[in-house]
Amino acid sequence: MFGAEATMLPSIGWAGFLDWQYLVQAFAALVLATFLGAVIAFHPTTARTVDTREEAELPKVLIMYALVGAVIGEIVLKYGMVVGFVIFGLGGLMRFRTDAASTRDTSRLIMVTLIGLIAGLNLPHFAVMATAFAWALIYVFDGHPVCELEVHEIPKGRVKDASDAYRAVLGDMKCKLISENKQFSKQRIDYVFRMPRAVTQEQVHKALCERVSPEVRGEIDWEIE
Structure with missing residues (x-):
């Protein structure tokens, strides 16, 4: 029985590091989500009304959430809506049971959880890519506090x-x-x-x-x- 079920799973894993077509497609999705998130986050009319630190930090948070959405989309694309419900449950748990100091920390917490989920789903190639992409964004954003x-x-x-x-x-x-x-x-x-x-x-x-x-x-x- 287990052998039959195993044959139904996607052919992924550490061999996925050689799946360049998937890596390019996933990377393009992350870049597109980041770009479109930035288009909204840095809307010209928003900059005119910024007068607090929280409002000035908001564009970074919006872009990180756009990245989170792209990662979730890639996971659901691979494993279907069942994993989507798992992610929804994790989000609810973090929202009500985790005391994050700020929205910036909340976005990082969600991103780290998703990276762990990706690794647990045996998508190491995408986990490494998402980690590197998020690390680069954080480096750019927090270099100018x-x-x-x-x-x-x-x-x-x-x-x-x-x-x-x-x-x-x-x-x-x-x-x-x-x-x-x-x-x-x-x-x-x-x-x-x-x-x-x-x-x-x-x-x-x-x-x-x-x-x-x-x-x-x-x-x-x-x-x-």
Whole structure:
């Protein structure tokens, strides 16, 4: 009986590393999903309304979920809808039983689970490809982390001057400013910016403390993921 059932399974496994046609088709699906996800994630009208770190990070999450969808599609294509229900069950378990710190971590958690599922289904070639593709995306995305900087307790009446000073230092450090929110009544400024790959938070913090004049300097609070 087991022999008859075994003959019905797809002819895959470690020999699948030589299945170049399938590898090319799967890679094309991952690239297409990533590209189409980016088209939506980086819609021009969305960039105009970004004013928090979570909103600035959202395009990365959307692209990762597009990649997750492509991986699920490839699995279902190979094994049918039964595996689709298994994936649905895993998604529900992670949604209600896993405490992820952010949507970014949730997308990575789902991706890692799918990679494990692919390996368990004896699709090692696709598991390696999906891992490499996800690793490359994470390297590109997290090489320029999005930071939220709150400058408060600015000397009274000096918010505008402080804004110019802090913005100039961030520019000198090659940080890409995403949004700036000045609150004159609270003597506070909120910045959301993207840090360059070669610069650390400690370096930016030190530059802000040293280069901004004490006459307009405030207290700094960071939020970085």
